[in-house]
Amino acid sequence: MTMAVRRWLKVTSSEGVKLTPDDVWPLRHQAFRTALAIVGQRELAEDIVQDVFVKALDHGEPVRHVEAWLRTLVVRASLNSLRRPTSQTLATDVPDGETFEDAILVRAALEKLSPESRTILALAYFESLSHREIAELLDIPEGTVASRLHTARAAFQKEWNR
Amino acid sequence: MNPTHDPLIEYFDSLREVRLSPVAEARLKERPVGRFALVATPVAAMALTYAFLLWCANFGPTNVPDVGSPMLEQQMAAAGLLPEGPVETSTLSGRGV
Numbered sequence: 255m256t257m258a259v260r261r262w263l264k265v266t267s268s269e270g271v272k273l274t275p276d277d278v279w280p281l282r283h284q285a286f287r288t289a290l291a292i293v294g295q296r297e298l299a300e301d302i303v304q305d306v307f308v309k310a311l312d313h314g315e316p317v318r319h320v321e322a323w324l325r326t327l328v329v330r331a332s333l334n335s336l337r338r339p340t341s342q343t344l345a346t347d348v349p350d351g352e353t354f355e356d357a358i359l360v361r362a363a364l365e366k367l368s369p370e371s372r373t374i375l376a377l378a379y380f381e382s383l384s385h386r387e388i389a390e391l392l393d394i395p396e397g398t399v400a401s402r403l404h405t406a407r408a409a410f411q412k413e414w415n416r
Numbered sequence: 417m418n419p420t421h422d423p424l425i426e427y428f429d430s431l432r433e434v435r436l437s438p439v440a441e442a443r444l445k446e447r448p449v450g451r452f453a454l455v456a457t458p459v460a461a462m463a464l465t466y467a468f469l470l471w472c473a474n475f476g477p478t479n480v481p482d483v484g485s486p487m488l489e490q491q492m493a494a495a496g497l498l499p500e501g502p503v504e505t506s507t508l509s510g511r512g513v
Binding site: 282287300304 | 426428430432436440441
């Protein structure tokens with residue numbers, strides 16, 4: 255059986271589920287929101303979701319918690335994307351469905367922060383993750399999460415008050 | 417920051433109903449294959465083309481001897497298709513044998 259055929263067959267086991275498009279397709283909007291919360295640019299967030307979905311479907315190993323696993327992929331891809339110098343541009347587009355009037359101002363302030371600060375704020379505010387969950391996701395100590403979050407909030411406040 | 421008017425809370429809350437654009441959704445649906453397939457397909461096509469050209473070089477029509485060539489005369493002589501003995505002018509090559 256070729257990899258392509260296996261990919262399209264759902265094989266369950268005690269260790270998890272081998273992913274098919276049907277597993278990840280319902281999570282597309284959620285993945286997009288997570289990416290958008292971190293990078294703040296619609297086109298970039300869409301590209302990240304595209305890359306992550308391709309990577310997820312190429313993944314041959316069983317996955318136990320598909321949603322959490324996919325979120326980890328999106329968060330790490332978004333963080334890596336922010337670390338690239340080309341993505342540090344001001345986002346002025348307003349995604350469909352966004353209603354907050356000051357969104358552009360908040361995004362402009364967020365874009366002044368470091369990629370790590372932006373990511374940790376999105377995980378804490380948008381994903382509502384605990385310090386422990388953020389620490390596991392970013393593979394950093396829990397104490398580092400607390401200090402980075404404090405620093406990120408202070409940096410945002412400074413930019414916001416300008 | 418006043419928690420009731422925290423711009424971060426309001427901003428991130430405003431993203432909860434955001435959806436992928438129809439264009440991005442269509443792109444996502446059209447490309448369920450991995451990058452491997454996207455790279456492997458043109459590479460496989462080039463490999464097949466190269467293999468075909470290699471086959472042509474060895475076994476294809478380019479290796480058939482031209483009419484009038486010494487090789488063809490040798491092959492015809494070996495097959496007994498040419499008259500034995502001296503011939504003044506070869507009708508094939510135009511050269512004296």
